[in-house]
Amino acid sequence: MTAALEFRDVAKSFTLHLRGGTVLPVVAGASFSVAPGECAVLWGPSGTGKSSLVRMAYGNYRCDSGAILVRDGGRVVDVASASPREVLALRQRTIAYVSQFLRVIPRVSARDVVEAAGREGGLPDAEARARAGDLLARLNLPERLWNLPPATFSGGEQQRVNIARGLIAPRPILLLDEPTASLDAPNRAVVAELIAERRAAGAAILGIVHDAGMREAIGGRIIDVTQFGTARAA
Amino acid sequence: MTPLLSAQSLTKTYGGRTACAGVDLDVTEGEVLAIVGESGSGKSTLLSMLAGELAPDSGEIRYRDREGRVRALHEIGPAELRALSRTDWGFVRQDAAQGLRMGVSAGGNVGERLMGLGERHYGHIRTRALNWLDRVEIAADRIDDPPTRFSGGMRQRLQIARNLVTAPRLVLMDEPTSGLDVSVQARLLDLIRRLSGELGLAVIIVTHDLAVARLLSHRIAVMRAGRVVETGLTDQVLDDPADAYTQLLVSSVLAA
Amino acid sequence: MSDTHDSPSPLCGGGYPAQQGERGEPGLRIGRRAADGDELRPAPSLPSPDPLRGPPSPVEGGGKSSAPATYNFAYLDEGTKRMIRRALLKAVAVPGYQVPFASREMPMPYGWGTGGVQVTAAILGRSDVLKVIDQGADDTTNAVSIRRFFARTAGVATTTRTAEATVIQTRHRIPEAPLTEGQTLVYQVPIPEPLRFLEPRETETRQMHALAEYGLMHVKLYEDISRHGHIATTYAYPVEVAGRYVMDPSPTPKFDNPKMDDCPALQLFGAGRERRIYAVPPYTTVRSLDFEDHPFRVQTFSEPCALCGAKGHYLDEVVTDDAGGRMFVCSDTDACETRREDAR
Known part of the structure; x- marks a missing residue:
């Protein structure tokens, strides 16, 4: 496998036991791959399974069938069938994920949140600390906020902490789920820059980016998710 | 790698009532495992068995000691078991008066x-x-x-x-944050997470609070009526629950 | 009678079904020598049903009377004595270990030495000479009562002289005069469990003894230092016996702890209310627990005794009037008197 990330005939549905076992199909037959240094953007109307695909790649959602292959150093791991411990190891060294929402322990300061993510990603303490500061500065998070817990921040501020957290440790695969939705134009530009840098460094990027300008800025190849539609399955 | 602690088919019955039935689990260094479920689901019974304080009716618990030997808990004599529980293991109780x-x-x-x-x-x-x-x-x-x-x-x-x-290498925690004010809880959660990470501890934490499980644990086991109904990556189980009971639990949480 | 006469000790077998009240007990012979032939001395008869009160006046020194016997020798029946001796034997065999025994109701309240009295009753032989001290003194109410109790019920000789006694029952002190082989010191113990201060569960403290988990004992000493800057425990100071069991030396002041170590006399401990017996055999190592940087130390008394003038002895504070007058005198009345006599 030359790709960093490859979906092979992936299908996903939700069984809603609280609604009498209703099966809600999401995607079927999803096959695509992302090479190192490539940026792929999932595209399609809402409800077509873009977010589910990203989450499956991160192991956050299960996969009903098919395989999600990830190149982890010299070997290939199927996230769809990997054990929880393998998935955790992948997250530590191979897959970075920037979600839409920041979920952290309430009391921890913004800087510590980012720094801890750096350490978990294998950075030495000093480097994690330095990079956390650099990233927050580049993302224009006012320094007076660094020592405050992000729970008190605005949506845009929280999102920038989240981005810093996802990007601090260099990992070969970067998953993005609407990272710039709540950001203003100047900050979107900074994020685009950071992502482009990561791409230039050889990272394979798979993301959901609604904003057309942003898409252009990061130079994403479009993957049309509607082709994995599940009308038949429903 | 052999887990630090592993349990196979643990079963415990109290006078006809099943507190634990066929529970399998394992935990290793640097890993936080959450056991969630409502009260009466058998979480605390399970924890007592894992701590060697309660003998299972059937099933086995194995522990890898500092010399790397994997040993069944029931084969370790009471003197050594107590010594282990004072050195190699920790137990943080819900009621501090019992733990202090x-x-x-x-x-x-x-x-x-x-x-x-x-x-x-x-x-x-x-x-x-x-x-x-x-x-x-x-x-x-x-x-x-x-x-x-x-x-x-x-x-x-x-x-x-x-x-x-x-x-210690293994720390068991029984509802360590329940009964605390929310802000106090956060501070404790932060501390537990930081220390378990820094020290590479294996932690098994019993909680009824899914938010606590999400913030602290890597893996999760959902218990109901003495059985583990679902287990896996914490965020996967909570965000994409497969079992009907887990779906009910997750959907019952009040959004903050 | 032949089955009992040649038996050196009732502990070695031989029952006494028919001889109760007729013949004496040879006594327990662990670590002390009983005089030959003491079994053959006739028992005193007891004219009064009440061992503590009533005519005739107490017979100190083993008086004899021809009135019919009412009490068995030394009050307790032979079966009970044997039960206690078995407990004592086990206690001696496992130094410092608390042996449960079926403590009997005694004609005195708990807290007045019922445990010590039962032990004394079980080991007393006719030729024994008994000394009883309370807080070191021979003349306090408790000491006098117990001495009279045994004088009446066993007819044994009593004394206040430590050197003359073969059995010394004590609460709180170890006599100053060095104890010798052949003597037995019987302690009255209120609370035998040294770990109870921090661990109230008996099931748990038994486990701790069984597994020699004594960290908790040091927690008590740690607490002392953290509160007072030094180990402030002055009595019931925990000791380790023969390198194994941790033992509470009863309310004995720690001043006396060093006397327990390598002592030529047999030391027996009886806790009546708590139903426990324990022992320190002669010449046993008894070590007071401490910290490397806070070693065990006994109290020092800088003042001399107001009566004998000697220094370096354990002193009691005595209030002499209700105007705040007080003086410090030797706690060991026998030692104090001996010094005063010698000075004369």
Whole structure:
């Protein structure tokens, strides 16, 4: 496998036991791959399974069938069938994920949140600390906020902490789920820059980016998710 | 790699009522495993068995000791088991009064395990107690106060210090944050997460609070009526629950 | 009678079904020598049903009477004595270990030495000479009562002289005069469990003893230092016996702890209310627990005794009037008197 990330005939549905076992199909037959240094953007109307695909790649959602292959150093791991411990190891060294929402322990300061993510990603303490500061500065998070817990921040501020957290440790695969939705134009530009840098460094990027300008800025190849539609399955 | 602690088919019945049925689980160093479920689901019974305090009716618990030998708990004699529970293991109780000596000063509480291991130098015990109080964010000038004069959050932090002073490898926690104010909870969660990461501890935490499980644990086991109905990556189980009961649990949480 | 006459000790077998009240007990012979032939001395008869009160006046020194016997020798029946001796034997065999025994109701309240009295009753032989002290003194109410109790029920000789006694029952002190082989010191113990201060669960403290988990004992000493800057425990100071069991030396002041170590006399401990017996055999190592940087130390008394003038002895504070007058005198009345006599 030359790709960093490859979906092979992936299908996903939700069984809603609280609604009498209703099966809600999401995607079927999803096959695509992302090479190192490539940026792929999932595209399609809402409800077509873009977010589910990203989450499956991160192991956050299960996969009903098919395989999600990830190149982890010299070997290939199927996230769809990997054990929880393998998935955790992948997250530590191979897959970075920037979600839409920041979920952290309430009391921890913004800087510590980012720094801890750096350490978990294998950075030495000093480097994690330095990079956390650099990233927050580049993302224009006012320094007076660094020592405050992000729970008190605005949506845009929280999102920038989240981005810093996802990007601090260099990992070969970067998953993005609407990272710039709540950001203003100047900050979107900074994020685009950071992502482009990561791409230039050889990272394979798979993301959901609604904003057309942003898409252009990061130079994403479009993957049309509607082709994995599940009308038949429903 | 062999897990630090593993349990196979643990079953425990109390007078016809099944508290635990066929529970399998394992945990290894650097890993936090959450056991969630409503009260009466068998979480605490399971934890007592894992701690060697309660013998299962059937099934086996294996522990990898510091020499790398994997041993069945029931084959370890009571003397060694108690020694293990004082050195290699920690147990943070929901009720601090059960996990602490309420009539003994904070320093004495932290120092007890050291003295149990034969430390006979007051100054050294004192220094290590101070160091641990600092690590759990208890001011040095409280070292001679008994836990009766501590707040709920401080008592739990003191329990943690008391348990961690001997550098255990496995720490069991039974609802350590319940009954605490939300802000106090956050501080404790942060501390547990930081210490378990720094020290590479294996942690098994029993909680009914899914938010606690999400923030602290890597893996999760959902229990209902004595059985593990679902297990896996914490965020996967909570965000994409497959089992009907887990879906009910997750959907029952009030969004903040 | 032949089955019992040649038996050196009732502990070695031989029942006494028919001889109760007729013949004496040879006594327990662990670590002390009983005089030959003491079994053959006739028992005293007891004229009064009440051992503590009533005519005739107490017979100190083993008086004899021809009135019919009412009490068995030394009050307790032979079966009970044997039960206690078995417990004592086990206690001696496992130094410092608390042996449960079926403590009997005694004609005195708990807290007045019922445990010590039962032990004394079980080991007393006819030729024994008994000394009883309370707080070191031979003349306090408790000491006098117990001495009279045994003088009446066993007819044994009593004394206040430590050197003359073969059995010394004590609460609180070890006599100053050095104890010798052949003597037995019987302690009255209120609370035998040294770990109870921190661990109230008996099931748990038994486990701790069984597994020699004594860290908790040091927690108690740690608490002392953290509170007072030094180990402030002055009595019931915990000791380790023969390198194994941790023992509470009863309310004995720690001043006396060093006397327990390598002592030529047999030391027996009886706790009546708590139903426990324990022992320190002669020449046993008894070590007071401490910390490397806070070693065990006994109290020092800088003042001399107001009566004998000697220094370095354990002193009691005595209030002499209700205007705040007080003086410090030797706690060991026998030692104090001996010094005063010698000075004369």
